[in-house]
Amino acid sequence: MSDIAPDIAEVIAEPDPRAHASRLLAWYDRHRRDLPWRAAPGERADPYRVWLSEIMLQQTTVVTVGGYFDAFLRRWPTVRDLAAAPLDSVLHAWQGLGYYARARNLHACAQAVVERHGGVFPDDLEALNALPGVGGYTAAAIAAIAFDRQASAVDGNVERVIARLHALETPLPDVKPAIRILAERLVPATRPGDYAQAMMDLGATVCTPRAPRCVLCPLIDMCAGRRLGVAEVLPRRRAKPARPVRQGIAFLLRARDGSVLLRRRPPSGLLGGMIEVPSSPWREGELDRADCLAAAPLPADWQPLPGIVRHVFTHFELRLEVVVARAPTTTGMAEDAADWQWCAVDRLDEMALPTVMKKVLTHGLKALT
DNA sequence: CAGTCGTGGCG
DNA sequence: TCGCCAAGACT
Numbered sequence: 247m248s249d250i251a252p253d254i255a256e257v258i259a260e261p262d263p264r265a266h267a268s269r270l271l272a273w274y275d276r277h278r279r280d281l282p283w284r285a286a287p288g289e290r291a292d293p294y295r296v297w298l299s300e301i302m303l304q305q306t307t308v309v310t311v312g313g314y315f316d317a318f319l320r321r322w323p324t325v326r327d328l329a330a331a332p333l334d335s336v337l338h339a340w341q342g343l344g345y346y347a348r349a350r351n352l353h354a355c356a357q358a359v360v361e362r363h364g365g366v367f368p369d370d371l372e373a374l375n376a377l378p379g380v381g382g383y384t385a386a387a388i389a390a391i392a393f394d395r396q397a398s399a400v401d402g403n404v405e406r407v408i409a410r411l412h413a414l415e416t417p418l419p420d421v422k423p424a425i426r427i428l429a430e431r432l433v434p435a436t437r438p439g440d441y442a443q444a445m446m447d448l449g450a451t452v453c454t455p456r457a458p459r460c461v462l463c464p465l466i467d468m469c470a471g472r473r474l475g476v477a478e479v480l481p482r483r484r485a486k487p488a489r490p491v492r493q494g495i496a497f498l499l500r501a502r503d504g505s506v507l508l509r510r511r512p513p514s515g516l517l518g519g520m521i522e523v524p525s526s527p528w529r530e531g532e533l534d535r536a537d538c539l540a541a542a543p544l545p546a547d548w549q550p551l552p553g554i555v556r557h558v559f560t561h562f563e564l565r566l567e568v569v570v571a572r573a574p575t576t577t578g579m580a581e582d583a584a585d586w587q588w589c590a591v592d593r594l595d596e597m598a599l600p601t602v603m604k605k606v607l608t609h610g611l612k613a614l615t
Numbered sequence: 616c617a618g619t620c621g622t623g624g625c626g
Numbered sequence: 627t628c629g630c631c632a633a634g635a636c637t
Contacts, residue, residue, distance in 0.1 A: 342621090347636075
């Protein structure tokens with residue numbers, strides 16, 4: 247913590263930090279965006295919608311979330327509806343959004359709200375933070391936005407705004423504790439919910455990662471980053487490690503009736519609980535085809551398809567070759583295991599398929615027809 | 616605590 | 627094409 251002392255000393259030396267709250271709120275009132283989960287001005291937001299949107303918005307853009315939010319709300323209008331749903335239906339509805347642990351936690355959280363809190367979201371930080379999938383940021387965001395509590399919600403937008411406002415040169419993530427302290431000092435007693443949203447909107451539309459529109463910023467004359475000409479390059483980040491490449495072979499097995507062999511992945515970890523085309527392990531380094539083929543779900547005349555499927559995850563890149571074979575019958579060794587299933591091609595849309603597996607199926611089925 | 620965990624858009 | 631990174635949480 248000693249290395250953050252200079253940053254904090256700097257902000258304490260800044261002129262009265264209260265002024266920006268009223269300016270920011272005035273800006274927010276003029277530029278307020280209409281978002282599906284946002285209440286009308288002056289009205290109280292529905293905690294269920296706030297929570298659902300915040301979970302979906304974790305590391306995900308507003309544009310991407312839009313359609314998913316509407317679909318979820320239509321299908322599960324209340325937290326009790328969501329709690330009563332089968333997990334697989336939630337995973338299916340979540341397909342394509344990524345970070346599938348969020349969907350598992352979403353379901354667990356809905357059940358916790360019903361069981362611990364009688365189906366009513368708690369309004370205090372501690373109880374919110376104890377819910378599955380709700381961390382420090384999301385607890386504060388719900389408390390502020392849904393209950394207008396004086397909570398400091400620090401997401402990536404706010405980190406950027408604060409880092410620029412105070413010209414913090416310490417790179418992320420080391421500077422996080424300092425930002426948290428600074429952000430907390432700035433939360434106003436009046437309209438803390440609107441303030442939280444205003445800070446995030448400012449970061450999303452004005453104080454953007456690249457090419458910030460400083461001339462439109464209501465805080466321009468109190469921004470040290472702007473004054474020093476470093477706003478655009480802040481916050482700094484520690485260099486990220488290179489993304490390794492993992493390779494493997496996916497096995498597209500088709501039965502006589504045209505159905506495809508699929509399996510459910512283990513309930514946690516990468517793509518946890520989602521449906522996949524069976525494949526060899528994904529390994530770094532040279533692709534050993536013979537070794538991979540030994541991992542086939544059954545011995546068959548596996549035919550390689552031209553081309554590969556490439557998919558980029560957060561911490562590695564995946565390259566899959568696709569091999570195809572005909573199964574003699576839809577019965578056999580694969581069927582007695584609970585995680586395996588045959589699926590007709592025209593019913594693939596009922597499966598909880600992550601995007602990488604949709605790519606594999608598209609690639610494989612295109613070559614087959 | 617550093618690593619794990621998706622995906623799409625944009626410059 | 628490629629790297630960046632988005633309303634982070636969990637282990």
